[in-house]
Amino acid sequence: MPSTVKKLEYLTQEQVEKFRRDGYLRLPSFLSPEDTEALLERSKQLLESFTIEDHPLTRFTTGDDNHVGDDYFLTSGDKIRYFLEEDAVGPDGKLNRPKDRAVNKIGHGLHEQDPVFRKVTLENEAMESVVRDLQFHHDPVALQSMVICKQPQIGGEVPEHNDSYVFSLMHIEPVWLSTIYAYLRTFLYTDPPTALGVWIALEKCTSENGALSFLPGSHLTAPITKRFVRLPQGGTGFEILIPPDRAPKVPEGKYLLEACMPGDMVLIHGSVLHKSEKNLSPNTRFAYAFHMIESPPYATYDDKNWLQPTAETPFPHILDEPNPRTVPVSA
Numbered sequence: 001m002p003s004t005v006k007k008l009e010y011l012t013q014e015q016v017e018k019f020r021r022d023g024y025l026r027l028p029s030f031l032s033p034e035d036t037e038a039l040l041e042r043s044k045q046l047l048e049s050f051t052i053e054d055h056p057l058t059r060f061t062t063g064d065d066n067h068v069g070d071d072y073f074l075t076s077g078d079k080i081r082y083f084l085e086e087d088a089v090g091p092d093g094k095l096n097r098p099k100d101r102a103v104n105k106i107g108h109g110l111h112e113q114d115p116v117f118r119k120v121t122l123e124n125e126a127m128e129s130v131v132r133d134l135q136f137h138h139d140p141v142a143l144q145s146m147v148i149c150k151q152p153q154i155g156g157e158v159p160e161h162n163d164s165y166v167f168s169l170m171h172i173e174p175v176w177l178s179t180i181y182a183y184l185r186t187f188l189y190t191d192p193p194t195a196l197g198v199w200i201a202l203e204k205c206t207s208e209n210g211a212l213s214f215l216p217g218s219h220l221t222a223p224i225t226k227r228f229v230r231l232p233q234g235g236t237g238f239e240i241l242i243p244p245d246r247a248p249k250v251p252e253g254k255y256l257l258e259a260c261m262p263g264d265m266v267l268i269h270g271s272v273l274h275k276s277e278k279n280l281s282p283n284t285r286f287a288y289a290f291h292m293i294e295s296p297p298y299a300t301y302d303d304k305n306w307l308q309p310t311a312e313t314p315f316p317h318i319l320d321e322p323n324p325r326t327v328p329v330s331a
């Protein structure tokens, strides 16, 4: 018996066990309707205020022409930037629809730069309780945040992936790689792996408009074969961890759709496989997502990760009071 037993603050024991077993957990109505509406409204205001004229027309491509977007993407960790849907940009490089219907996502510093998103992410007691209940307590920090718009008709598919690593892409069609590029910012590697995704539905998410689905339990077995890194010569690329001929089998099974109502929050283990289909419906599917990791000395953040803290904007702490276990013994 441990000498102290932590009391759960928000989750039930069943929910904690479900998260450990499945690698994800939906918390219905985590945000109040008012807070959810405030995030949705703010997202729409941001889309309104964005100007396309000075945008580098970042499209998520994996061919030689992706460098135009590299800098805009790689320096977005502490800014509010707009990443476009590939299908929204015509061959002439111009938008083929209104700008608020052309944005794939807004990121990646909303939790730092915008008070409405900051409140939900960093000034939220219920969020802190959930994080403590999951024993994610080695001084967790928020890394990056985004509003994912999933635009009607063109909202891109997010193929099977997990957030801590890039897992075998060999079976993915080249056209899907472009969407993977859009999500590369989520591939955040720590040693040991600690990434936790927090995903909040701002609108109703169903099978019609590209709700998330998960392969339950895959966080326990998914092989880690590649990771997405910043290259020493600039730009980004993949580092092979296990060559394809030696890679263990990819787990297979039935993906389960996690339909959500506005305000529902889904916790996503960094190693669980998940995906979402293209949104072919006439409705948007706005969601707010951010990721956190644990800190040294428990976990080391890899300096090859695409997202790096800067002196001006270190990763912000999630917990007001860091867990005593994270205080260095010599301090």
Ligand SMILES: O=C(O)CCC(=O)C(=O)O
Pocket (backbone or CB within 6 Å): 148, 158, 163, 183, 186, 197, 199, 210, 212, 268, 274, 275, 276, 287, 289
């Ligand atoms: O919202 C989506 O469709 C994908 C989100 C995702 O994969 C993530 O937040 O890690």
Ligand SMILES: [Fe+2]
Pocket (backbone or CB within 6 Å): 161, 162, 163, 183, 186, 197, 274
């Ligand atoms: Fe993800």
